[in-house]
Amino acid sequence: MLELMKKGVDVRAKNSVDRTALHWAAGAGHDQAVKLLLEHDVPVDEEDCFGMNALLLGAWFGHLKVIQVLVNAGAKISCENKSGLNLLQCAAERGHIKVMEFIMEDLEDIKLDKTDKLGRTAFHLAAEHGKLEVVEFLIGSGCQHSLKDQEDNTALHLAAKNGHTAVLQKIVEIGVELNEKNLEGLTALHLATEGGHYECVRILLEAECDVNVQTEKGMNALHYAAFHGLEDIARLLIDAGININAVNNQKSTALHISVLQNFPSMVKLFIDSECDLDITDYRLQTPLHIAAEHGRQDMAEMILIAGVNLKLQDKVHV
Incomplete structure (x- = not known):
């Protein structure tokens, strides 16, 4: 660095994302390089195209010595990047506890x-x-x-x-x-x-x-378990007393969803848990209708063996 500086290199030169040598030194944790650059009048608070300055990069990568050097050089501690992250938030997201301790104990006006x-x-x-x-x-x-x-x-x-x-x-x-x-x-x-x-x-x-809270779309946790075929989680929810027959905004139960998503083991679980097999969705289709519509014979057989009302008709029956 010294040799290049003697040859007149531009210490303030920026790359394609507006980062200077100070940004790179700070992000890499090279406190001696940071000191050298500051001695050559590199602007301490210059931002890259993401709004990151050397101080924020030091916090992001967890370099406490770099942060201390920059603070002592008069870096603006109230800075934030274009996402609105300040020093504390950068360190928190990345898990740098020593940096956070320094920020909270030694710097002023940092809002928790x-x-x-x-x-x-x-x-x-x-x-x-x-x-x-x-x-x-x-x-x-x-x-x-x-x-x-x-x-x-x-x-x-x-x-x-x-x-x-x-x-x-x-x-x-x-x-x-x-x-x-x-x-x-x-x-x-x-x-x-x-x-x-x-x-x-x-x-x-x-x-x-x-366990029975429903979303704006009427979904309870069991609906989500059914949609993704999460049998172990579905068992947890059923054991916790979730309403196995709850319907969402499309009048579908978890059983309807399991048939539609083609999860036979989930269908068996719901049948074993004595769900209501005859609930109709917004098309007046029972889970059996859906199994038949999609040619899912194994699930249709399970539902039939469990016992359903075969006289129920959907909205498009002839």
Whole structure:
């Protein structure tokens, strides 16, 4: 670097994404290179095309020494990138606890519950990305636990959706509301089920969440289990007392959906659980009609053996 500088290289030169040598040194954790560049009057707060400056890159990649050098050089600590992420949020999303401790203990005016452009706080981001140590640190620092992002997701929603079992367990333990709905009417249980996250579903059920909550489209968790053929999760939900005969906005039960999605083992499970075989959907079709319509003989036979009302007719009968 010194040799190049002696030859008159432009220390402020930018690449195709507007990053300077300072950006690269900070992101790579080379504190001595950062110091050298700053001594040659490289602008400390210059942003790349993503709105990332050297300080934010240091936080993103967890380089505490780099951050300290930049702060001592007068870097603007209230900076944020084009997504609205500040220092704390960058470190939280990536799980850099030492950096977070420095930010909270040594820097001023860093807001613990600041939101990004999606309405997510550091707590949301840590939960979404499964950073347990960060979640514990933020809880200990007094963050708000139940804030909602722009889609009305809480940290509980995000941990459940992404299958972060340990983080979900921690958030449940602090006593948050388990049945909060997002904009689509989904609870953490719906999201954990849809993602196929068995342990997350188990944690929520053991914490006594409402197993029968339905979304804006009338879907309960069992509908999602049926749609994806998640037999183990369906058993958990049935054991927890879910309404096996609940209908969604199309008047479909979980059995209707299992037949349509071609999951014979799910159909058997619902039959063994004594579901109502004669419920009709918005087309007045029973699960047997759907099995016949799609030529699914194995499922039709299971339903017939279980005993159905063969006189029920759908809307297009002749």
